[in-house]
Amino acid sequence: MKVRKLLFKQTPYLNVLSGVAAILFCSLILVLILNLQKSNIETTAAHQFNGKNVYQISDNLYNEQEKLFFSNPNSFSILYQFGQKLRQSNKFDYYNAVWQPIELADFKIDQQFGPYYEPGRGLQIREFEGKSYATVASFQINAKVFEYNNIGLQEGSFFSSNSYFFEEDKDIPILLGAAYKGIYQVGDRLELLHYSRHFNGVVTGILKPQQRIFTMNDPEAVIDRSVILPVRYFKEPPKNTEGIFAKASLYSHMNGTIITNLSPMELRAALEPINVESNFEAYSIIGAESLSILALSKMTDTNRLLLFIVSITTGFMLAGLYLWTLSLLIKRNIPVYMVMLISGATMDSIQMLSSRRLMLTIGITSLFPTTLLIIIVENPFYFLVVYYMVIVIVVLLLVGMVKLMSKKLFRRLDLVQQLKG
Amino acid sequence: MDKTRYILILHFICLLAGCAFWFISYLDQINMINNGYLNKDSLSFRTKGWEGKLKNHKANYILMQYDSISPYFKYVHVNGHVKLPPIDYISGMSTAERTKYALIGKMVGTIANIPKSYEIIGYFHTPHSYRLQSQIWLVSKEAAIELTNGTNFDFSTPSGNARKVLDRLIGSEKYELIPRDQFGTYVLESNRMFPAFLTVSILFLAIMKVLVIFMWIRKDNAVIKVFYFSGSSYWRITGFLVQQKLLPYFFSSSGLLVLFLTFKFINPLWDNVWLYKLTYFVCAGWLVLLITLGFTIIKESVQKGGKRF
Numbered sequence: 261m262k263v264r265k266l267l268f269k270q271t272p273y274l275n276v277l278s279g280v281a282a283i284l285f286c287s288l289i290l291v292l293i294l295n296l297q298k299s300n301i302e303t304t305a306a307h308q309f310n311g312k313n314v315y316q317i318s319d320n321l322y323n324e325q326e327k328l329f330f331s332n333p334n335s336f337s338i339l340y341q342f343g344q345k346l347r348q349s350n351k352f353d354y355y356n357a358v359w360q361p362i363e364l365a366d367f368k369i370d371q372q373f374g375p376y377y378e379p380g381r382g383l384q385i386r387e388f389e390g391k392s393y394a395t396v397a398s399f400q401i402n403a404k405v406f407e408y409n410n411i412g413l414q415e416g417s418f419f420s421s422n423s424y425f426f427e428e429d430k431d432i433p434i435l436l437g438a439a440y441k442g443i444y445q446v447g448d449r450l451e452l453l454h455y456s457r458h459f460n461g462v463v464t465g466i467l468k469p470q471q472r473i474f475t476m477n478d479p480e481a482v483i484d485r486s487v488i489l490p491v492r493y494f495k496e497p498p499k500n501t502e503g504i505f506a507k508a509s510l511y512s513h514m515n516g517t518i519i520t521n522l523s524p525m526e527l528r529a530a531l532e533p534i535n536v537e538s539n540f541e542a543y544s545i546i547g548a549e550s551l552s553i554l555a556l557s558k559m560t561d562t563n564r565l566l567l568f569i570v571s572i573t574t575g576f577m578l579a580g581l582y583l584w585t586l587s588l589l590i591k592r593n594i595p596v597y598m599v600m601l602i603s604g605a606t607m608d609s610i611q612m613l614s615s616r617r618l619m620l621t622i623g624i625t626s627l628f629p630t631t632l633l634i635i636i637v638e639n640p641f642y643f644l645v646v647y648y649m650v651i652v653i654v655v656l657l658l659v660g661m662v663k664l665m666s667k668k669l670f671r672r673l674d675l676v677q678q679l680k681g
Numbered sequence: 682m683d684k685t686r687y688i689l690i691l692h693f694i695c696l697l698a699g700c701a702f703w704f705i706s707y708l709d710q711i712n713m714i715n716n717g718y719l720n721k722d723s724l725s726f727r728t729k730g731w732e733g734k735l736k737n738h739k740a741n742y743i744l745m746q747y748d749s750i751s752p753y754f755k756y757v758h759v760n761g762h763v764k765l766p767p768i769d770y771i772s773g774m775s776t777a778e779r780t781k782y783a784l785i786g787k788m789v790g791t792i793a794n795i796p797k798s799y800e801i802i803g804y805f806h807t808p809h810s811y812r813l814q815s816q817i818w819l820v821s822k823e824a825a826i827e828l829t830n831g832t833n834f835d836f837s838t839p840s841g842n843a844r845k846v847l848d849r850l851i852g853s854e855k856y857e858l859i860p861r862d863q864f865g866t867y868v869l870e871s872n873r874m875f876p877a878f879l880t881v882s883i884l885f886l887a888i889m890k891v892l893v894i895f896m897w898i899r900k901d902n903a904v905i906k907v908f909y910f911s912g913s914s915y916w917r918i919t920g921f922l923v924q925q926k927l928l929p930y931f932f933s934s935s936g937l938l939v940l941f942l943t944f945k946f947i948n949p950l951w952d953n954v955w956l957y958k959l960t961y962f963v964c965a966g967w968l969v970l971l972i973t974l975g976f977t978i979i980k981e982s983v984q985k986g987g988k989r990f
């Protein structure tokens with residue numbers, strides 16, 4: 261300990277600077293691990309669509325055909341059956357991301373939440389049963405949307421599996437885009453109109469900023485200024501078919517997106533039994549523009565490769581530089597080592613001392629970035645383990661190099677000449 | 682030999698810092714391309730009584746004008762020195778000496794609506810940017826803006842604060858800003874964190890630089906003492922050290938800056954922020970060297986006391 265104090269006093273400023281450099285070096289390792297992990301998650305999310313075909317189901321019920329179809333007393337039951345069989349099929353993933361504005365009561369007015377804000381239209385407000393409701397942008401999504409898109413939550417919780425089924429008078433769970441933060445809080449109760457039908461909702465979570473989901477119209481639909489509701493499938497054919505709610509809901513349930521490895525012909529064959537069982541054939545299958553989906557995946561891939569190459573190159577160069585300054589520090593401490601040699605220390609013990617000093621410095625300084633990690637990362641345990649594993653490997657490599665360097669340095673030194681002064 | 686080694690290490694540090702600064706800007710440019718050639722500082726606005734007249738036409742900027750019904754069909758007003766996205770020019774075509782031309786993406790369905798006064802001279806060479814690939818740009822270098830072509834605008838400038846430049850061009854009361862969403866790689870968290878990694882690297886390099894400068898200057902403590910005790914004036918000691926350390930470092934690092942400047946002309950990015958930051962980094966090195974020199978001279982001469990000869 262006395263020797264370490266002596267070595268510290270020999271070059272105090274250099275030692276402080278070297279300590280700061282060690283903190284930054286450890287921070288670099290930490291940020292690198294965090295970043296590689298993040299880019300891995302993002303690439304995996306983008307790759308979900310890789311090599312898959314995306315199709316849109318689109319009903320053909322327009323004008324006269326629609327009238328004719330709904331003249332059948334079983335029409336609602338047919339649409340229900342068709343939608344149910346689509347989402348229950350195990351031959352493809354049935355993905356529902358419906359862009360459909362909803363109306364919120366007593367809305368704390370801000371124009372930017374309107375569904376047509378960007379084209380220049382302000383908030384539309386209307387009276388309904390004595391209350392004023394504002395139309396806001398909203399998506400209704402099913403569980404597959406969470407699986408395929410890397411959606412992050414900053415507060416609260418996602419929808420439970422029960423949320424995706426319609427139940428009379430049951431509160432609708434609501435997720436809010438990040439722009440709603442500060443306007444509403446988790447637990448707030450909201451009154452809303454969905455397809456002109458009144459519901460009570462409760463805010464269960466607020467999403468992270470800059471979240472986006474894939475939709476057929478927009479491969480990167482940003483949901484920051486949107487209200488997210490679960491698509492609520494009927495458990496049985498709707499009995500109350502008055503108003504537009506039941507009809508519009510059934511339409512939105514069946515006009516979903518199919519994500520699959522099947523070719524168009526294979527998909528038609530897979531849909532054949534569904535047509536027969538539900539007795540519904542009035543729909544078309546539209547193939548999605550694969551270029552934009554592919555571009556997203558290629559974009560994230562190239563991005564990860566770029567980050568990886570630059571991170572590793574920078575890491576190696578900085579480690580080399582750090583090693584060089586460590587050798588300079590050893591050189592500056594030569595007078596102290598000389599005194600130690602006179603006092604009976606061996607070359608081995610001096611080499612051991614410089615190695616232990618390095619281990620101690622990095623050991624102490626590596627604690628500083630972990631404080632940051634605990635603050636910014638939600639579940640830091642995994643990162644802590646990986647971080648310390650990398651630190652141990654890096655320290656062992658550095659110690660080996662420092663030992664080699666000091667051995668070479670002392671071999672080149674004319675000790676007798678140095679001791680004579 | 683030793684002097685050369687220290688100077689080389691200091692330049693290596695500056696080179697690494699320069700690469701880090703350049704890479705931050707380069708990544709921003711890639712993000713900009715993937716985001717439909719709009720960067721994180723671009724502004725989106727719609728007119729609020731603006732008649733399409735520009736107050737000051739000297740700034741460097743790209744002003745994209747579009748109608749909300751067809752946002753992929755853009756009238757692009759370019760002024761000054763502005764880098765365009767990568768373009769595959771049709772053989773024999775270029776932007777030189779043209780005031781009006783059209784650039785289109787390879788995913789564009791129809792080109793029938795392109796006015797005859799705009800000739801297609803190339804395609805966007807941005808394979809990962811599906812946004813640019815589905816856009817039509819009708820580029821004009823003329824100052825006139827016809828509001829009948831659309832009242833929505835995206836504004837980008839490489840000359841500093843976009844808001845200030847836009848205010849100087851059309852006046853803050855005549856437009857309404859629209860909060861803009863980011864797309865493409867801008868949204869990736871790993872991309873947003875990467876500049877943090879490079880910033881920590883630059884801080885590390887700054888500390889390394891101070892450390893190396895400190896060791897380089899303090900290495901010659903004995904020489905300063907000898908000069909001092911043999912009766913040399915402070916000016917002579919300073920002059921000697923400036924000649925031995927500061928000037929060689931100053932001139933060689935200026936050379937390094939000239940090299941980076943040449944690189945900037947060969948391979949320009951959207952803006953020159955990286956070069957400004959590198960210049961500050963190099964200048965800060967000169968300052969640290971000067972301060973360390975003064976500090977060492979005082980410490981090794983005046984503060985040592987003793988009899989001078």
